[in-house]
Amino acid sequence: MRFEIIARSxxxxxxxxxxxxxxxxxxxPAFMPVGTQATVKGLLPADMAPIRPxxxxxxxxxxATRPGxxxxxxxxxxxxxxxxxxxxxxxxxxxxxxxLSSLRQVDxxxxxxxxxxxxxxxxxxxxxxxxxxxxxxxxxIMPLDVxxxxxxxxxxxxxxxxxxxxxxxxxxxxxxxxDQALFAIVQGGMAPDLRAQAARALAAEPFxxxxxxxxxxxEPREITDRLVALTAAELPSDRPRxxxxxxEPDQLLAYAAAGVDLFDCVLPTRLGRTGYAYVSxxxxxxxxxxxxxxxxxxxxxxxxxxxxxxxxxxxxxxVRAGEPLAARLLSLHNVAYLVELLRSFRKALMAGASAxxxxxxxxxxxxxxxxxxxx
Amino acid sequence: MRFEIIARSxxxxxxxxxxxxxxxxxxxPAFMPVGTQATVKGLLPADMAPIRPxxxxxxxxxxATRPGxxxxxxxxxxxxxxxxxxxxxxxxxxxxxxxLSSLRQVDxxxxxxxxxxxxxxxxxxxxxxxxxxxxxxxxxIMPLDVxxxxxxxxxxxxxxxxxxxxxxxxxxxxxxxxDQALFAIVQGGMAPDLRAQAARALAAEPFxxxxxxxxxxxEPREITDRLVALTAAELPSDRPRxxxxxxEPDQLLAYAAAGVDLFDCVLPTRLGRTGYAYVSxxxxxxxxxxxxxxxxxxxxxxxxxxxxxxxxxxxxxxVRAGEPLAARLLSLHNVAYLVELLRSFRKALMAGASAxxxxxxxxxxxxxxxxxxxx
Numbered sequence: 001m002r003f004e005i006i007a008r009s010x011x012x013x014x015x016x017x018x019x020x021x022x023x024x025x026x027x028x029p030a031f032m033p034v035g036t037q038a039t040v041k042g043l044l045p046a047d048m049a050p051i052r053p054x055x056x057x058x059x060x061x062x063x064a065t066r067p068g069x070x071x072x073x074x075x076x077x078x079x080x081x082x083x084x085x086x087x088x089x090x091x092x093x094x095x096x097x098x099x100l101s102s103l104r105q106v107d108x109x110x111x112x113x114x115x116x117x118x119x120x121x122x123x124x125x126x127x128x129x130x131x132x133x134x135x136x137x138x139x140x141i142m143p144l145d146v147x148x149x150x151x152x153x154x155x156x157x158x159x160x161x162x163x164x165x166x167x168x169x170x171x172x173x174x175x176x177x178x179d180q181a182l183f184a185i186v187q188g189g190m191a192p193d194l195r196a197q198a199a200r201a202l203a204a205e206p207f208x209x210x211x212x213x214x215x216x217x218x219e220p221r222e223i224t225d226r227l228v229a230l231t232a233a234e235l236p237s238d239r240p241r242x243x244x245x246x247x248e249p250d251q252l253l254a255y256a257a258a259g260v261d262l263f264d265c266v267l268p269t270r271l272g273r274t275g276y277a278y279v280s281x282x283x284x285x286x287x288x289x290x291x292x293x294x295x296x297x298x299x300x301x302x303x304x305x306x307x308x309x310x311x312x313x314x315x316x317x318x319v320r321a322g323e324p325l326a327a328r329l330l331s332l333h334n335v336a337y338l339v340e341l342l343r344s345f346r347k348a349l350m351a352g353a354s355a356x357x358x359x360x361x362x363x364x365x366x367x368x369x370x371x372x373x374x375x
Numbered sequence: 376m377r378f379e380i381i382a383r384s385x386x387x388x389x390x391x392x393x394x395x396x397x398x399x400x401x402x403x404p405a406f407m408p409v410g411t412q413a414t415v416k417g418l419l420p421a422d423m424a425p426i427r428p429x430x431x432x433x434x435x436x437x438x439a440t441r442p443g444x445x446x447x448x449x450x451x452x453x454x455x456x457x458x459x460x461x462x463x464x465x466x467x468x469x470x471x472x473x474x475l476s477s478l479r480q481v482d483x484x485x486x487x488x489x490x491x492x493x494x495x496x497x498x499x500x501x502x503x504x505x506x507x508x509x510x511x512x513x514x515x516i517m518p519l520d521v522x523x524x525x526x527x528x529x530x531x532x533x534x535x536x537x538x539x540x541x542x543x544x545x546x547x548x549x550x551x552x553x554d555q556a557l558f559a560i561v562q563g564g565m566a567p568d569l570r571a572q573a574a575r576a577l578a579a580e581p582f583x584x585x586x587x588x589x590x591x592x593x594e595p596r597e598i599t600d601r602l603v604a605l606t607a608a609e610l611p612s613d614r615p616r617x618x619x620x621x622x623e624p625d626q627l628l629a630y631a632a633a634g635v636d637l638f639d640c641v642l643p644t645r646l647g648r649t650g651y652a653y654v655s656x657x658x659x660x661x662x663x664x665x666x667x668x669x670x671x672x673x674x675x676x677x678x679x680x681x682x683x684x685x686x687x688x689x690x691x692x693x694v695r696a697g698e699p700l701a702a703r704l705l706s707l708h709n710v711a712y713l714v715e716l717l718r719s720f721r722k723a724l725m726a727g728a729s730a731x732x733x734x735x736x737x738x739x740x741x742x743x744x745x746x747x748x749x750x
Contacts (some may be wrong), residue, residue: 220721313456320441
């Protein structure tokens with residue numbers, strides 16, 4: 001799986017790339033909607049097709065717990081199960097293993113936890129998680145990592161990053177399928193030197209891409225900014241960089257400028273379910289009385305199906321009435337908003353980038369149709 | 376607004392008709408999905424377009440309470456507000472006035488109730504409800520009626536049907552718009568003679584259609600069967616008959632055979648939200664473990680988007696995982712199931728009916744494309 005960089009910003013570390021996967025190209029920088037349980041909450045692949053997200057996420061821990069990875073495999077894999085034919089990525093569930101279960105035992109070889117659904121104890125190791133992800137069948141897979149809280153001690157942080165490093169290598173050794181890209185995850189808590197150390201150690205290994213984990217977990221924004229920039233700079237420039245779980249619009253733009261290529265976050269659908277919409281300049285509380293009579297769309301600059309068809313007055317009514325359509329229409333808009341934000345960033349970058357030598361066969365403009373994302 | 380009967384069954388009171396409205400023809404018998412608050416719960420007009428429901432319901436009381444009928448009018452009326460361009464019908468909300476509010480005072484001229492949302496007292500009269508429905512702008516509108524429980528006394532039943540009769544005439548007198556068909560509602564409780572009396576009294580008036588209200592409210596099925604057949608037989612055969620709030624599949628077929636033309640019910644979406652699907656032969660509890668590995672669709676005879684794309688295993692997973700997509704995909708299937716049930720009934724009726732004289736210009740087969748239902 002090849003990553004091409006087709007343009008670089010003359011002013012920042014930003015770049016435009018194409019990561020080629022068995023289910024089509026991922027044009028970066030890109031925002032990836034999150035479909036934790038084999039569905040982006042409330043949205044069908046057919047709803048998302050016009051938005052053209054480059055990649056959709058799911059979660060190995062969640063799917064292993066329900067309906068079970070062998071079950072997904074028997075239904076033809078995750079793409080067939082949820083009917084999304086574009087590129088997909090599974091997070092290992094390292095974060096969920098550490099956040100959802102109150103009962104867990106970590107040792108050098110893996111983690112034993114009680115299921116958040118039924119309390120049944122289950123062992124996860126780097127190798128067993130790769131096996132799960134091979135059954136699920138996403139294009140990009142993440143290894144089991146050790147997640148810590150923002151207040152972890154230095155020694156806990158060191159132990160976590162060492163285990164995360166060792167587990168990434170063990171995951172790579174366990175990999176059997178050659179059609180999945182196994183990324184490595186950079187941890188290192190809030191300590192800049194440990195972040196750099198973790199990034200450098202993994203950068204020396206032949207992973208096809210790298211993720212930055214454990215950020216945006218409650219730390220001040222300046223810390224996030226600094227650690228993202230520092231970590232991205234330590235990672236090989238010829239491989240994609242994926243910042244996990246960060247999705248505020250201004251952060252997407254800032255971190256794309258710092259050289260991050262891939263982003264995911266549950267915020268657009270979570271905000272949609274709670275009655276909020278991204279608009280130019282901020283978030284709109286759609287239940288506010290001032291929207292009651294507004295005939296215009298959520299955002300006049302947005303071309304999503306919600307903005308193309310429905311007035312603020314109607315959406316306000318749906319939110320106030322507690323109708324399920326409210327969550328759906330707002331989620332659709334919010335996902336479209338973030339996808340389009342980075343698509344525009346990429347377009348501007350490609351229009352403005354000129355200093356880099358380029359091969360003539362490389363495409364300078366994203367094709368209008370993009371890949372066919374739904375089957 | 377003209378009602379054409381284009382075929383009659385040789386074996387029953389069933390007929391196939393076309394009710395012409397300003398937003399297109401309603402081919403009867405037809406099941407009408409319910410969009411109480413200006414949305415069929417969880418479904419967009421675009422989702423319903425392939426199902427081709429002949430008419431969609433909404434509710435004048437609910438819309439008058441929120442967002443308010445003048446607000447709907449200012450947004451261009453209900454069709455524009457919710458973006459459904461096909462025929463629509465508003466129930467007056469007589470049923471809601473009597474079921475949702477614990478504080479109500481009924482007199483000969485109308486009813487005063489405390490809003491179920493904010494407790495504010497509001498007066499509804501036959502004329503004020505027609506005014507609300509003219510602001511909302513559906514193609515078929517229902518007059519304010521007096522609803523009673525299944526255990527009402529004979530004298531209460533008599534008073535209710537007398538008021539309902541008087542209010543229907545007052546509603547007709549208050550009507551200003553000529554592009555809406557005001558039906559009359561037959562009440563009469565569980566007493567066959569009062570039902571017949573109510574039907575006969577209204578049948579003598581020039582209403583363009585008649586509804587049968589106050590049934591399927593808890594009475595035994597044999598009583599419903601008998602009262603539907605009896606009431607339908609008393610109503611003019613040249614005008615459409617609408618049975619309010621009845622939606623069990625076998626009842627739709629039985630009552631279409633008794634000469635009912637229009638049906639509505641919240642059941643298909645309510646069942647969808649609680650994890651049930653209509654299938655040939657009954658209702659399927661989609662959360663049952665036996666579905667966990669089933670690769671086939673909900674119903675192999677169904678051509679809805681849910682059945683065309685998603686396995687029982689996936690739908691089972693969505694229901695178990697509590698995902699909003701579950702309610703949406705099951706609701707879509709259930710609405711499609713009932714719409715198709717009566718469409719097939721109509722088709723069979725038209726293929727089998729031969730004894731009736733027909734004008735050569737009348738279409739014997741519903742056009743495959745049907746009317747364009749969404750804009």
